[in-house]
Amino acid sequence: MARITLTATLLGATLLASCAATAPNASTAAAKWYLMVPPPMMPLVKDAQGYYKQNPNAPLATWAPFKTFDTQNDCMAAAKDMEVPSRCIASTDPALKGNPNLPKTTSAPK
Numbered sequence: 001m002a003r004i005t006l007t008a009t010l011l012g013a014t015l016l017a018s019c020a021a022t023a024p025n026a027s028t029a030a031a032k033w034y035l036m037v038p039p040p041m042m043p044l045v046k047d048a049q050g051y052y053k054q055n056p057n058a059p060l061a062t063w064a065p066f067k068t069f070d071t072q073n074d075c076m077a078a079a080k081d082m083e084v085p086s087r088c089i090a091s092t093d094p095a096l097k098g099n100p101n102l103p104k105t106t107s108a109p110k
Contacts, residue, residue: 032091033075034102036063037084056085060095063087065102 039062040052047053066086069075075088089096096102 033069033072034065034089034091034096035067035069035075035078035082036060036087036089037066037082038063054085060087060089060093061097061099063089063099063101068103 038054038056038058041055045053066082067075067078069078069088072088072090079086079088091102
């Protein structure tokens, strides 16, 4: 009987955890998704094709939004087509705080 109770408890906890992890909340439901590209390497360096090399290790607060999406899936699909390093970042991500490149109509996370 103890084994059945423990199994049921673990199953219930797992279900609750998975529901909490996937349930949208107010802060993520309204989030926009930015397809971000990194700033250029400093000092400026060109690659063999003549393009400036980008710094994918730069802090997100220095990356530039390339395009804005309503869903993460749309952003990820567009990121796959990019020929340069890129990342999909939620507009609510605290790492974007202080990013001067964000659209003026959208405030950065507080």
